[in-house]
Amino acid sequence: MKKTEEKREKSKKILVETALSLFSENGYEATSIRQIASEAGVSLGLMYNYFSSKEELLLEIFRLGYKDIQHSFAKSGKPEGTSALKQHILQTVQLLKEKKHFWRLLHSLRFQRNIMAPVALEVQEQINYVEAQLKDNLMEAGVHAPDLEAKLLFASIDGMAMHYLLNENYPLDEVANQLIQKYTTH
Amino acid sequence: MKKTEEKREKSKKILVETALSLFSENGYEATSIRQIASEAGVSLGLMYNYFSSKEELLLEIFRLGYKDIQHSFAKSGKPEGTSALKQHILQTVQLLKEKKHFWRLLHSLRFQRNIMAPVALEVQEQINYVEAQLKDNLMEAGVHAPDLEAKLLFASIDGMAMHYLLNENYPLDEVANQLIQKYTTH
Amino acid sequence: MKKTEEKREKSKKILVETALSLFSENGYEATSIRQIASEAGVSLGLMYNYFSSKEELLLEIFRLGYKDIQHSFAKSGKPEGTSALKQHILQTVQLLKEKKHFWRLLHSLRFQRNIMAPVALEVQEQINYVEAQLKDNLMEAGVHAPDLEAKLLFASIDGMAMHYLLNENYPLDEVANQLIQKYTTH
Amino acid sequence: MKKTEEKREKSKKILVETALSLFSENGYEATSIRQIASEAGVSLGLMYNYFSSKEELLLEIFRLGYKDIQHSFAKSGKPEGTSALKQHILQTVQLLKEKKHFWRLLHSLRFQRNIMAPVALEVQEQINYVEAQLKDNLMEAGVHAPDLEAKLLFASIDGMAMHYLLNENYPLDEVANQLIQKYTTH
DNA sequence: AATGAATGAGACTTCATTCAT
DNA sequence: TATGAATGAAGTCTCATTCAT
Numbered sequence: 001m002k003k004t005e006e007k008r009e010k011s012k013k014i015l016v017e018t019a020l021s022l023f024s025e026n027g028y029e030a031t032s033i034r035q036i037a038s039e040a041g042v043s044l045g046l047m048y049n050y051f052s053s054k055e056e057l058l059l060e061i062f063r064l065g066y067k068d069i070q071h072s073f074a075k076s077g078k079p080e081g082t083s084a085l086k087q088h089i090l091q092t093v094q095l096l097k098e099k100k101h102f103w104r105l106l107h108s109l110r111f112q113r114n115i116m117a118p119v120a121l122e123v124q125e126q127i128n129y130v131e132a133q134l135k136d137n138l139m140e141a142g143v144h145a146p147d148l149e150a151k152l153l154f155a156s157i158d159g160m161a162m163h164y165l166l167n168e169n170y171p172l173d174e175v176a177n178q179l180i181q182k183y184t185t186h
Numbered sequence: 187m188k189k190t191e192e193k194r195e196k197s198k199k200i201l202v203e204t205a206l207s208l209f210s211e212n213g214y215e216a217t218s219i220r221q222i223a224s225e226a227g228v229s230l231g232l233m234y235n236y237f238s239s240k241e242e243l244l245l246e247i248f249r250l251g252y253k254d255i256q257h258s259f260a261k262s263g264k265p266e267g268t269s270a271l272k273q274h275i276l277q278t279v280q281l282l283k284e285k286k287h288f289w290r291l292l293h294s295l296r297f298q299r300n301i302m303a304p305v306a307l308e309v310q311e312q313i314n315y316v317e318a319q320l321k322d323n324l325m326e327a328g329v330h331a332p333d334l335e336a337k338l339l340f341a342s343i344d345g346m347a348m349h350y351l352l353n354e355n356y357p358l359d360e361v362a363n364q365l366i367q368k369y370t371t372h
Numbered sequence: 373m374k375k376t377e378e379k380r381e382k383s384k385k386i387l388v389e390t391a392l393s394l395f396s397e398n399g400y401e402a403t404s405i406r407q408i409a410s411e412a413g414v415s416l417g418l419m420y421n422y423f424s425s426k427e428e429l430l431l432e433i434f435r436l437g438y439k440d441i442q443h444s445f446a447k448s449g450k451p452e453g454t455s456a457l458k459q460h461i462l463q464t465v466q467l468l469k470e471k472k473h474f475w476r477l478l479h480s481l482r483f484q485r486n487i488m489a490p491v492a493l494e495v496q497e498q499i500n501y502v503e504a505q506l507k508d509n510l511m512e513a514g515v516h517a518p519d520l521e522a523k524l525l526f527a528s529i530d531g532m533a534m535h536y537l538l539n540e541n542y543p544l545d546e547v548a549n550q551l552i553q554k555y556t557t558h
Numbered sequence: 559m560k561k562t563e564e565k566r567e568k569s570k571k572i573l574v575e576t577a578l579s580l581f582s583e584n585g586y587e588a589t590s591i592r593q594i595a596s597e598a599g600v601s602l603g604l605m606y607n608y609f610s611s612k613e614e615l616l617l618e619i620f621r622l623g624y625k626d627i628q629h630s631f632a633k634s635g636k637p638e639g640t641s642a643l644k645q646h647i648l649q650t651v652q653l654l655k656e657k658k659h660f661w662r663l664l665h666s667l668r669f670q671r672n673i674m675a676p677v678a679l680e681v682q683e684q685i686n687y688v689e690a691q692l693k694d695n696l697m698e699a700g701v702h703a704p705d706l707e708a709k710l711l712f713a714s715i716d717g718m719a720m721h722y723l724l725n726e727n728y729p730l731d732e733v734a735n736q737l738i739q740k741y742t743t744h
Numbered sequence: 745a746a747t748g749a750a751t752g753a754g755a756c757t758t759c760a761t762t763c764a765t
Numbered sequence: 766t767a768t769g770a771a772t773g774a775a776g777t778c779t780c781a782t783t784c785a786t
Contacts, residue, residue, distance in 0.1 A: 746786100747784105747785100747786080748784100748785105748786100749783105749784095749785090749786105750782105750783085750784085750785100751780105751781105751782085751783075751784100752780100752781105752782100753779105753780095753781095754778105754779090754780095755777105755778085755779075755780100756776105756777090756778085756779100757775105757776085757777085757778105758774105758775090758776075758777100759772105759773100759774095759775095759776100760772105760773105760774095761771105761772085761773100762770105762771085762772075763768105763769100763770095763771085763772100764768100764769105764770090764771100765767100765768080765769100765770105
């Protein structure tokens with residue numbers, strides 16, 4: 001029957017969303033299963049019907065988040081009037097706003113090697129991919145030392161993202177525009 | 187007696203250093219007091235003679251680390267032949283290399299609000315100070331929109347630092363130079 | 373309707389058999405209801421339509437197993453050419469081989485008072501009955517101190533059974549023959 | 559200082575003894591750490607200062623118990639006036655009475671493969687050793703088929719032990735004597 | 745009759761902290 | 766000052782059991 005399936009999906013979804021929110025706000029280690037269950041309005045043990053452990057729940061959140069982001073980037077399509085670089089930055093800004101919880105979680109765990117280990121590979125691939133994209137875009141724009149420039153640009157974007165995620169009132173759009181101008185005017 | 191005082195300081199110092207190292211490598215939450223004591227070669231309870239709690243030990247590490255950094259920046263003096271901006275970036279690079287443990291700890295806890303709360307004010311002050319410095323330097327260099335530019339430059343520096351701290355083989359010097367050139371050539 | 377009745381019995385039977393197998397292999401406590409249901413190919417909750425609890429299922433297994441054994445002993449009839457003792461031992465050997473799962477479960481729980489409590493009486497009766505039988509048989513054979521001898525013989529048989537159940541390659545037939553000879557030759 | 563060492567040993571000892579008693583009475587799985595601590599009059603967590611897990615505590619109990627038994631057998635020395643067989647059986651009877659808790663625990667776990675796994679080797683060695691001893695003794699006594707006879711005798715002794723451990727009023731001495739007579743008179 | 749999502753008590757274990765020595 | 770045995774709250778996870786469908 002469908003009913004059961006729907007119920008399952010609904011419970012799973014509310015658990016993932018609640019967990020993402022709490023992990024993001026208070027940290028992964030500082031958030032207890034009891035807290036998640038309570039906030040989600042379900043019983044303590046329900047999580048274990050869907051995830052084999054707290055860590056597995058985290059990994060699922062990662063997987064879903066990454067899929068989401070890649071989907072967004074893919075969907076955004078090729079730049080038309082605007083340069084690829086501008087498009088990339090704007091898209092990043094958009095995603096930062098839309099998935100703030102996810103990004104915050106990602107940043108908060110970035111330095112926890114023990115936790116990141118299971119997804120380290122995917123993360124690294126993602127990083128390499130972004131850097132390669134940036135490099136291509138920079139080469140198209142005829143920049144010298146595109147390798148180093150890509151690293152620098154990536155750092156700028158990442159740093160901006162970090163500051164936005166840490167600061168409630170960060171003028172993300174303005175800083176992003178400033179960055180875009182740096183790379184599009186001569 | 188002097189002897190006692192010295193012993194006290196020595197014990198305290200070894201605890202702070204060991205804790206910084208372990209917190210940085212394995213994470214604050216993942217490091218137990220027992221581990222610190224064991225690694226430091228002292229008894230389990232000794233820490234509580236000097237710090238009222240694990241958190242207080244962390245805060246002391248923060249305070250000492252910040253003092254250290256401010257000291258370094260102050261000592262480096264005014265720029266002479268080189269621009270203030272260049273000097274700031276180079277000094278940052280230098281400190282990143284020298285105090286890697288401390289920076290890594292800082293970055294790994296940056297998003298843990300519950301932990302950062304007690305030092306949030308000092309951290310914010312430090313951030314404001316750096317941003318103000320950068321702004322001054324940019325104004326001197328006659329840059330438009332120095333406010334936004336300062337935010338962007340800070341993000342670039344911070345992003346670069348983050349990538350360096352995350353990546354064993356990051357070409358920090360090269361990226362830093364690239365950044366310096368961006369802000370010193372016309 | 374008959375159909376329903378049949379279905380009921382079938383489900384019950386498969387649950388009992390699966391549970392016996394798993395309890396015997398992995399232990400009563402270490403076997404979960406979920407495991408039994410999964411192995412039996414039925415839903416998690418089905419068991420509770422037939423048994424009020426996990427313990428009740430165990431008791432049913434005991435009851436059925438004992439009934440089975442008594443049936444076998446009854447059916448085997450009186451000894452003809454051979455002595456009653458020989459017959460008893462051979463019958464026991466036969467049953468040990470046929471109902472290995474049941475015997476193993478019985479032995480594995482024999483010392484768990486809390487679990488055995490509900491069937492303690494039946495078990496004790498069974499033991500008394502066997503001992504009485506053995507005593508009768510020994511008296512017929514004209515043995516001195518038949519009471520003690522019955523206890524000793526029972527211990528020998530039980531010990532042999534235990535060793536057989538514990539050891540994949542136990543030479544049950546040979547040891548049983550040795551035992552038979554001890555009590556049939558002069 | 560000695561004081562600390564003594565305290566350690568004392569705590570460890572009371573934990574081992576309490577655990578042995580409870581495991582033996584109620585079963586290993588059915589006994590919780592909380593129960594042990596409570597019965598021992600110590601805090602819940604103390605056990606983990608001495609044993610890394612509940613299972614490790616069990617293994618320590620095994621090791622100590624086995625050592626104890628081997629010690630006893632070794633100490634009992636060679637038989638003088640009496641036959642080796644008689645001596646062996648009497649010594650076993652003695653140990654059964656003295657270490658009832660330990661034997662009961664051993665018997666109650668004998669069929670739990672998952673739990674016995676870590677000590678399976680030692681147990682098997684012990685079994686082999688006993689069987690070899692019995693065989694030697696039987697050969698000395700000029701018995702036919704000493705291999706099978708050893709197995710049978712071992713089964714008898716083990717079965718007797720089991721019945722004694724299960725039954726508060728088992729006439730162990732009498733049954734043992736009966737067994738001795740079986741193997742010492744012609 | 746059958747299903748399986750949901751519940752929550754309770755198990756094992758960790759670890760910051762206390763305190764007698 | 767230094768030690769480390771002892772404490773117990775709190776965490777993760779399991780699992781028998783319930784009940785709406």
